[in-house]
Amino acid sequence: xxxxxxxxxxxxxxxxxxxxxxxxxxxxxxxxxxxxxxxxxxxxxxxxxxxxxxxxxxxxxxxxxxxxxxxxxxxxxxxxxxxxxxxxxxxxxxxxxxxxxxxxxxxxxxxxxxxxxxxxxxxxxxxxxxxxxxxxxxxxxxxxxxxxxxxxxxxxxxxxx
Amino acid sequence: xxxxxxxxxxxxxxxxxxxxxxxxxxxxxxxxxxxxxxxxxxxxxxxxxxxxxxxxxxxxxxxxxxxxxxxxxxxxxxxxxxxxxxxxxxxxxxxxxxxxxxxxxxxxxxxxxxxxxxxxxxxxxxxxxxxxxxxxxxx
Numbered sequence: 001x002x003x004x005x006x007x008x009x010x011x012x013x014x015x016x017x018x019x020x021x022x023x024x025x026x027x028x029x030x031x032x033x034x035x036x037x038x039x040x041x042x043x044x045x046x047x048x049x050x051x052x053x054x055x056x057x058x059x060x061x062x063x064x065x066x067x068x069x070x071x072x073x074x075x076x077x078x079x080x081x082x083x084x085x086x087x088x089x090x091x092x093x094x095x096x097x098x099x100x101x102x103x104x105x106x107x108x109x110x111x112x113x114x115x116x117x118x119x120x121x122x123x124x125x126x127x128x129x130x131x132x133x134x135x136x137x138x139x140x141x142x143x144x145x146x147x148x149x150x151x152x153x154x155x156x157x158x159x160x161x
Numbered sequence: 162x163x164x165x166x167x168x169x170x171x172x173x174x175x176x177x178x179x180x181x182x183x184x185x186x187x188x189x190x191x192x193x194x195x196x197x198x199x200x201x202x203x204x205x206x207x208x209x210x211x212x213x214x215x216x217x218x219x220x221x222x223x224x225x226x227x228x229x230x231x232x233x234x235x236x237x238x239x240x241x242x243x244x245x246x247x248x249x250x251x252x253x254x255x256x257x258x259x260x261x262x263x264x265x266x267x268x269x270x271x272x273x274x275x276x277x278x279x280x281x282x283x284x285x286x287x288x289x290x291x292x293x294x295x296x297x298x299x300x
Contacts, residue, residue, distance in 0.1 A: 008225065020218040033221040040223045097217040105209065120175070121214040127177050142177070146168035152206035 007047055010056050011040060018064055021122040025068045026075070027099060035071040039064035058132035061123050065133060105152045113148045120145055165189060170200050174207050 015036065022032035043050075043063050050059055106114050112134075119130045127145075131138045169186050172178045178186060190197050248267065252260045 011223070015223065016218050016220040019221045020214060022221075023217045023219065024214070029219065032219075036221040037223055041226065044226070098213050101209070102213045105206075105213075117210065121210045122217060127172070127175070142172050143166075143168045145175070146171035146203075149171055149174075149203045149206045149210075152209065153202040156205055156209060157202065 004044065004047070007044060011043070011060065014057060014060065017122065017124050018061070021061070021118060022064065022068050022071075023097070024102070024118050024122040026072055028075075031071055031075060032068075035067045036064065038071070039067040042067060055129050055132060057125065058129040061119070061125060061129070062133045065119075105155055106148070108151055108155075109148055113144050113151075116141060116144045117148050167199070170196070170203055173200075174204060 018036045018039070019029075019032055022035040023029060026032050026035060039060065043060050046063070050056070106117060109117070115134065116130060119125045119133060125133065127138050127141045130141045134141075165186060169178060169182060170190075173183060173186050190200050244267070248263065251263060255263070
């Protein structure tokens with residue numbers, strides 16, 4: 001039986017990846033923090049529905065993904081003044097992600113391909129876990145990720161004649 | 162060697178192939194310059210994405226809910242003991258009718274509290290939340 005304390009312990013090692021994944025969707029560190037907080041509490045509320053036979057990481061990242069979507073929609077409904085390269089990113093020792101490079105790399109991909117790239121690289125999920133989060137077969141994960149890499153590889157080749 | 166899926170090149174990069182498939186695909190990469198070039202292209206894309214993703218990593222603080230305080234048995238015992246001493250003192254000082262009235266009312270109150278206690282405990286344990294800052298995990 002998964003109790004509250006187990007939940008906190010299981011979540012602890014996922015938080016850095018959760019921050020990166022949420023940030024890749026929301027682009028703002030502050031919004032990403034909000035989404036992770038929301039997902040942590042939502043997961044706690046839904047703990048009784050968690051099936052221990054399934055991977056915890058995939059279960060929780062599915063919740064986080066929905067929280068990011070909610071946060072993104074809320075931010076669009078109530079836009080705030082945009083500050084270039086979110087001021088919250090300017091923290092000592094904090095690397096600023098090259099979002100332009102990411103956008104340039106992924107702009108020609110469909111949403112479903114982009115999502116798989118995010119789950120693989122930012123959330124560091126395995127193919128089986130991505131399949132669980134998106135409710136698609138593992139083979140589809142493999143082929144979509146391959147397609148995404150091919151597109152990115154082609155773009156990189158265009159840039160370096 | 163036609164019994165392979167080009168997407169296995171990506172799966173190899175991700176360490177998602179079993180040992181038998183890993184051996185086959187690695188042999189193919191070694192034997193075929195075209196496949197090797199494609200694998201290198203994919204590896205380059207992989208490195209680029211990893212660099213961007215690593216820069217985005219950060220660890221958010223999570224504020225866990227604080228569970229409502231649960232009454233401690235030791236405190237309850239202390240209160241009951243004190244009530245008993247007070248009652249014993251009152252019995253010696255008051256008129257018999259007043260004493261009987263206090264005993265009856267006291268017993269009723271104890272019974273009522275005993276009936277309510279399980280509900281209160283359940284409610285307290287379900288955690289009526291006010292947020293506090295902590296990193297360890299939910300209480």
